[in-house]
Amino acid sequence: MRTPIIAGNWKMNCTLDEAQALASGVVAELEEPLCTQVVVCPPFPCLEAVHQIIATSGVALGAQNMFWRESGAYTGEVSPAMLTSVGCQYVIIGHSERRGRFGTVEEGMTEGLLKVFGDNDETVNIKVKAAFKHDLTPIVCVGELLAEREKGLTDAVVRDQVFAALEGLDAAQVATMVFAYEPVWAIGTGEVCEAEEADRVCKVIRQAVGSKVSEEAAQAMRVQYGGSVKPDNVEGLMRQPDIDGGLVGGASLKAGDFVTLVEAAGRIKCG
Numbered sequence: 001m002r003t004p005i006i007a008g009n010w011k012m013n014c015t016l017d018e019a020q021a022l023a024s025g026v027v028a029e030l031e032e033p034l035c036t037q038v039v040v041c042p043p044f045p046c047l048e049a050v051h052q053i054i055a056t057s058g059v060a061l062g063a064q065n066m067f068w069r070e071s072g073a074y075t076g077e078v079s080p081a082m083l084t085s086v087g088c089q090y091v092i093i094g095h096s097e098r099r100g101r102f103g104t105v106e107e108g109m110t111e112g113l114l115k116v117f118g119d120n121d122e123t124v125n126i127k128v129k130a131a132f133k134h135d136l137t138p139i140v141c142v143g144e145l146l147a148e149r150e151k152g153l154t155d156a157v158v159r160d161q162v163f164a165a166l167e168g169l170d171a172a173q174v175a176t177m178v179f180a181y182e183p184v185w186a187i188g189t190g191e192v193c194e195a196e197e198a199d200r201v202c203k204v205i206r207q208a209v210g211s212k213v214s215e216e217a218a219q220a221m222r223v224q225y226g227g228s229v230k231p232d233n234v235e236g237l238m239r240q241p242d243i244d245g246g247l248v249g250g251a252s253l254k255a256g257d258f259v260t261l262v263e264a265a266g267r268i269k270c271g
């Protein structure tokens with residue numbers, strides 16, 4: 001059985017005090033031992049403080065992004081070694097918001113401005129390799145825009161993103177990684193992808209990995225669904241065979257809601 005994995009992506013939320021309060025709330029409400037791998041991904045300035053709070057719990061720490069170089073003149077960037085030095089075990093790579101692919105683009109966010117979020121398939125691959133070099137488990141996000149879905153391009157877009165992310169990796173690495181299927185139109189919109197359809201695309205991801213790497217690696221690696229996962233829709237999603245957990249934004253900002261998601265995943269996946 002694959003260990004289910006629920007990760008909270010706090011995005012650009014929480015000052016230091018708020019992050020400490022949220023992490024403390026999660027640790028206090030979770031009933032251990034956990035059968036689900038739980039990960040919280042606070043913003044960079046809060047990583048160390050959150051690590052102090054979760055260090056003796058079963059909750060792991062993840063970052064939301066990183067640069068791939070070891071160190072040097074890269075103003076504003078954060079290296080893999082910096083992440084491990086503050087206790088990170090996971091790193092989200094290629095979130096659609098880091099690829100500049102937003103479901104709803106706010107007024108004033110022109111194409112030029114969106115380029116500030118510079119990830120693409122090539123940077124995702126190079127970051128995944130850098131993560132492995134530093135024993136960080138990458139959570140690689142893939143997913144289609146609404147316009148791509150409407151043109152029937154969902155599977156092709158997702159497959160291309162998966163193939164690009166896997167370039168140059170060996171089967172042992174791939175077996176340990178996590179993919180998150182996050183349809184961009186479902187992120188932060190409250191419009192969750194229907195469970196059977198989410199499962200179908202997660203299967204497309206697994207098949208892509210099977211064809212490019214190995215069937216064994218494809219069966220071992222975990223695939224999360226992300227996009228408006230909430231306490232009232234989590235059960236249907238977790239009941240799907242190819243969905244191994246969730247990458248959760250909004251609902252991870254309330255300790256009670258997040259713990260409800262973790263408990264639901266455990267109940268359904270671990271029996």
Ligand code: PGA
Pocket residue numbers: 009182186187188189190226227228229247248249250251
């Ligand atoms: P959401 O975000 O749960 O707020 O839709 C999910 C994500 O972007 O990881």
